[in-house]
Amino acid sequence: MQIRATKEIYQQLKEARIKILIPLILLTITSYFSFIWVIAFKPIFFGILIFDTNVSIGIFLGFLLILLIFLVTLTYVYLANKILEPLIKKIQNNA
Amino acid sequence: MHKLILLLGLFFSNLLFANTADGEPNYTAIIMFVLFVGVTLFITYWASKKTHTAKSFYTAGGNITGLQNGLAISGDFMSAASFLGISGLVYLSGFDGLIYSIGFLIGWPIILLLIAEPLRNLGKYSFSDVVSFRLKQKPIRILAACGSLSTVILYLIAQMVGAGKLIEILFGLPYYSAVMIVGGLMISYVTFGGMLATTWVQIIKAVLLLSGATLMAFLVLYQFEFDFNQFFSKAVNIHSKGENIMAPGGLISDPVSAISLGLALMFGTAGLPHILMRFFTVPDAVEARKSVVYATGFIGYFYILTFIIGFGAIVLVSNNPEYLNDSGALIGNNNMAAIHLSHAVGGDILLGFISAVAFATILAVVSGLTLAGASAISHDLYANVFLTGKNNEKMEIKVSKFATIFLGVLAVFLGILFEEQNVAFMVGLAFAIAATTNFPILILSIYWKNLTTRGAVIGGSAGLFIAILLVILGPVVWVDIFGNNEAIFPYKYPALFSMVVTFVGIWFFSKTDKSKNSTAEKELFESQYFRSQTGVGIDKPNAH
Numbered sequence: 024m025q026i027r028a029t030k031e032i033y034q035q036l037k038e039a040r041i042k043i044l045i046p047l048i049l050l051t052i053t054s055y056f057s058f059i060w061v062i063a064f065k066p067i068f069f070g071i072l073i074f075d076t077n078v079s080i081g082i083f084l085g086f087l088l089i090l091l092i093f094l095v096t097l098t099y100v101y102l103a104n105k106i107l108e109p110l111i112k113k114i115q116n117n118a
Numbered sequence: 119m120h121k122l123i124l125l126l127g128l129f130f131s132n133l134l135f136a137n138t139a140d141g142e143p144n145y146t147a148i149i150m151f152v153l154f155v156g157v158t159l160f161i162t163y164w165a166s167k168k169t170h171t172a173k174s175f176y177t178a179g180g181n182i183t184g185l186q187n188g189l190a191i192s193g194d195f196m197s198a199a200s201f202l203g204i205s206g207l208v209y210l211s212g213f214d215g216l217i218y219s220i221g222f223l224i225g226w227p228i229i230l231l232l233i234a235e236p237l238r239n240l241g242k243y244s245f246s247d248v249v250s251f252r253l254k255q256k257p258i259r260i261l262a263a264c265g266s267l268s269t270v271i272l273y274l275i276a277q278m279v280g281a282g283k284l285i286e287i288l289f290g291l292p293y294y295s296a297v298m299i300v301g302g303l304m305i306s307y308v309t310f311g312g313m314l315a316t317t318w319v320q321i322i323k324a325v326l327l328l329s330g331a332t333l334m335a336f337l338v339l340y341q342f343e344f345d346f347n348q349f350f351s352k353a354v355n356i357h358s359k360g361e362n363i364m365a366p367g368g369l370i371s372d373p374v375s376a377i378s379l380g381l382a383l384m385f386g387t388a389g390l391p392h393i394l395m396r397f398f399t400v401p402d403a404v405e406a407r408k409s410v411v412y413a414t415g416f417i418g419y420f421y422i423l424t425f426i427i428g429f430g431a432i433v434l435v436s437n438n439p440e441y442l443n444d445s446g447a448l449i450g451n452n453n454m455a456a457i458h459l460s461h462a463v464g465g466d467i468l469l470g471f472i473s474a475v476a477f478a479t480i481l482a483v484v485s486g487l488t489l490a491g492a493s494a495i496s497h498d499l500y501a502n503v504f505l506t507g508k509n510n511e512k513m514e515i516k517v518s519k520f521a522t523i524f525l526g527v528l529a530v531f532l533g534i535l536f537e538e539q540n541v542a543f544m545v546g547l548a549f550a551i552a553a554t555t556n557f558p559i560l561i562l563s564i565y566w567k568n569l570t571t572r573g574a575v576i577g578g579s580a581g582l583f584i585a586i587l588l589v590i591l592g593p594v595v596w597v598d599i600f601g602n603n604e605a606i607f608p609y610k611y612p613a614l615f616s617m618v619v620t621f622v623g624i625w626f627f628s629k630t631d632k633s634k635n636s637t638a639e640k641e642l643f644e645s646q647y648f649r650s651q652t653g654v655g656i657d658k659p660n661a662h
Contacts, residue, residue: 036651044231051227055220055384056377062217062366063376069213070365077351079364085216089418092220095227096414100407108404111652118654 029117036110043102047095058088146470147289154322154478158307161318165311172511175312175518176243176493182317182399188412191396193320195222195387195413196327196420197483198476199280199545202453204421208428209436209448209455212353212363215428217370219421221380223414225387230410233388235403236564236650244490245394245556246498249563252642254571254635256503258559261578263498265555266391268582270491271528272548273392274484278533279541280453281480287450288457288473293537301530304485308492308522313399316485323475323482328416330475331423334456337463338430353432363432375609382613386549389556392490403653424456431455434462488525495521543594546611550589554581554616562624564650567643570636573628581620588612 061068061081069081169175182190200222208215241247246262278297285296307315342349354361370376387393397406435441435448441458443449448458460472496518501507559578562569589595591607609615628636649655 033648033652040651047227048231051224051231055224056380058220059376059380062370063373066366070361072364077347077354079213081213081365082216082350085213085220086422088220089223089422092223092227093411093414093418096230096411099227099230100411103407104404111403114652115654118652 029114032110032113032117036107036114039106039110043099043106047099051092051095054088054091058084144466144470144473146467147473148470150471150474151477154326154474155303158303158315158319158322158481161322162307162311162315165315165318169310169312169314170515172243172497172514172518174314175515176395176489176497177398178312178314178317180399180401182405184400184405184408185412186317186321187396187400187405187409188416189324190317190320190399191393191409191413192328192416192420193324193482194392194396194486195417196324196479197277198284198479199276201327201331201420201424201479202280202284202456202476205424205428205431205456205459206451206453208425209431210452211359211367212357212429212432213365214367214370216421216425217366217379218383219425221383222387223418223421224384226410226414226417228384229388229393230407230414232561233394233564234397234406234410235653237394237397237560238400238403238406239650239653239656240564240646241398243395243398243497244493245391245560246494246502249559249574250502251563252639252646253563253569253574254639255507257571257575259498259502261575262556262559263494263503265389265551265559265578265582266494266498267491268586269389269391269548269552269556270487270494270525271532272544272551273390274487274491274525274529275532275536276541276544276548277480277484277487278529279536279539281477281484282533282537284453284476284480287454288476294534297530297533300481300484301526301533303481304488304529305523305526307481307485308489308526309519313395313489316482316489317396317399319482319485323478324416326475327479328420330460330472331420331427333468334460334463334472335423335426335430337468338426338434338459341434341463349429349433353429356437357432372609374614375611378609378611378614381617382546382549382553382611384553385557385617386553386613389552389560390548391494391552391556392486394556394560395490395493402656427456427459430463431459435459438462484529488522488529491525492518492521495524539599543589543610546594547585547589550585550611550613550616551582553613554585554620555579558617558620558624564647566628567640567647568628569624570628570631570633570639572631572633572636573624573626576627577620577623577625580623581616584619585612585616588615 069079071080072078073080073083168179173179204215204218207218237245237248240251246259249262250258278300281300282293282297285291286293307319339349350364354363357363359367370379400406400409435455435458441449441462448454457469457472457476461469496514500517501514555578558581559574563574588607589612591605592612593605593608593610596602596605
């Protein structure tokens with residue numbers, strides 16, 4: 024009985040984890056490599072100043088990317104603690 | 119211990135000659151140094167009383183909290199090279215500094231999402247524990263130890279040479295004694311205090327560095343009433359490259375280099391042994407997760423500060439003759455931008471404080487590296503390869519202490535040997551090797567069922583070999599160091615090519631592996647994956 028319950032919860036855990044991981048990984052990798060892509064192929068674009076200011080698009084997006092990286096880690100930990108952790112605890116208690 | 123005291127005596131008598139620009143000793147720097155060294159040696163003494171078992175030596179007993187570990191990880195990661203190097207790069211060419219900062223930071227979500235929890239759930243003391251969980255101990259441990267040791271030693275050389283130069287410029291100490299003092303202190307932290315002392319040295323240093331950098335950025339922006347518009351336009355007006363400092367410049371000249379550097383930075387971070395080792399100091403996966411969020415926050419914030427500091431140096435240092443030599447370049451070199459800026463915004467007191475922080479930073483980082491290297495020698499090579507896993511904890515601890523002393527002496531020796539060499543490429547090579555060997559075998563052993571010992575060993579060592587070969591044949595070593603006219607391999611960063619070699623090699627030689635062993639290894643995957651996801655079966659931390 025317990026083994027079967029564990030198996031089901033484990034299955035749920037794996038599915039829930041993938042649902043959380045895939046969007047976050049895609050977001051991280053695409054935003055980073057788009058940034059690198061612009062540096063490689065269109066460096067001039069990053070030099071354009073955001074209108075009315077002396078801050079360039081590159082510097083603005085760079086700071087934004089640092090913020091995004093932090094938010095990705097924050098989001099993951101929030102979701103993991105809320106959704107994954109209860110499942111993990113159940114499995115650990117069954118074991 | 120007597121030698122150490124003698125060395126310290128020499129150090130402090132030398133410090134008395136630490137001069138400010140006008141020839142007076144910088145008392146702030148001296149007091150800060152004495153305080154830092156005193157406090158850290160006291161911690162080492164306290165930690166040495168708690169460090170009797172292998173577990174406490176390698177993992178501080180597994181009782182470090184998420185916040186503490188987050189700070190310690192940031193301490194390991196925010197080296198003097200990144201504080202002075204990145205602010206120096208921003209000073210020199212503006213935007214390009216940001217490429218490095220973001221590259222160093224982007225590895226963290228990858229570590230958090232894919233590695234931190236399985237690593238904590240499968241490993242005990244080092245990432246090789248994870249890789250060898252279901253693969254054959256001997257060959258895989260030797261490979262992982264080679265990957266760890268080459269990363270650690272390259273990183274150590276770069277830090278040692280940087281440390282020697284920095285202390286030489288800051289305090290007028292001879293290069294040799296500077297390198298030996300760093301070596302002596304680091305050996306005593308690690309051999310006597312193990313991971314517990316090393317962790318607290320990291321935490322103290324991280325707090326000092328973050329507060330010092332915050333203060334500097336605040337003082338810079340204060341002069342511009344926190345108006346970024348005014349701040350950046352002033353920098354553009356002053357800098358010789360004008361508005362080009364707001365856009366990508368010469369750091370990356372072609373798309374292949376851009377992607378190659380991007381890969382090395384992103385996945386290299388996830389393969390640094392001294393960083394990975396930190397995840398074994400927390401009690402469970404929940405704390406491991408938390409520590410990455412703290413670390414990412416601190417490190418990201420720190421990189422924003424270094425950017426402001428670099429631009430601050432453009433505005434406040436580059437046009438002040440007090441900080442320039444006769445040819446108009448910065449006294450010392452571009453890496454001294456942050457140090458000069460501290461004097462420009464805060465006088466001798468802030469200069470003394472920031473110099474002491476830079477020194478503390480170097481000490482903390484080399485200690486962390488040495489501990490990771492020593493564990494590769496004692497835990498992987500000695501305990502699991504030489505003794506084939508027969509438990510002999512007393513000897514293992516002894517070996518790890520000798521390994522620490524050996525690595526410390528080696529670092530001092532190599533630091534002196536490479537004094538006149540350009541060592542900047544060594545950090546790049548360390549990241550390339552970490553991304554090429556350590557990261558692929560780690561990630562595939564956790565997630566790819568069909569990985570076999572044969573595939574991991576052949577693919578991993580082929581990648582390691584190619585990465586080193588391509589750096590030697592590339593522009594940095596072949597042209598700049600060996601003095602040849604043209605590089606055989608045209609790119610500075612090998613990761614794109616060497617990572618492909620590793621992954622294809624591992625895939626091909628695992629897939630074609632039909633041995634009995636490989637079948638058993640694949641069968642073990644399910645239970646390993648279950649443990650990596652749930653943490654069922656891991657050790658409990660030491661009781662307090």
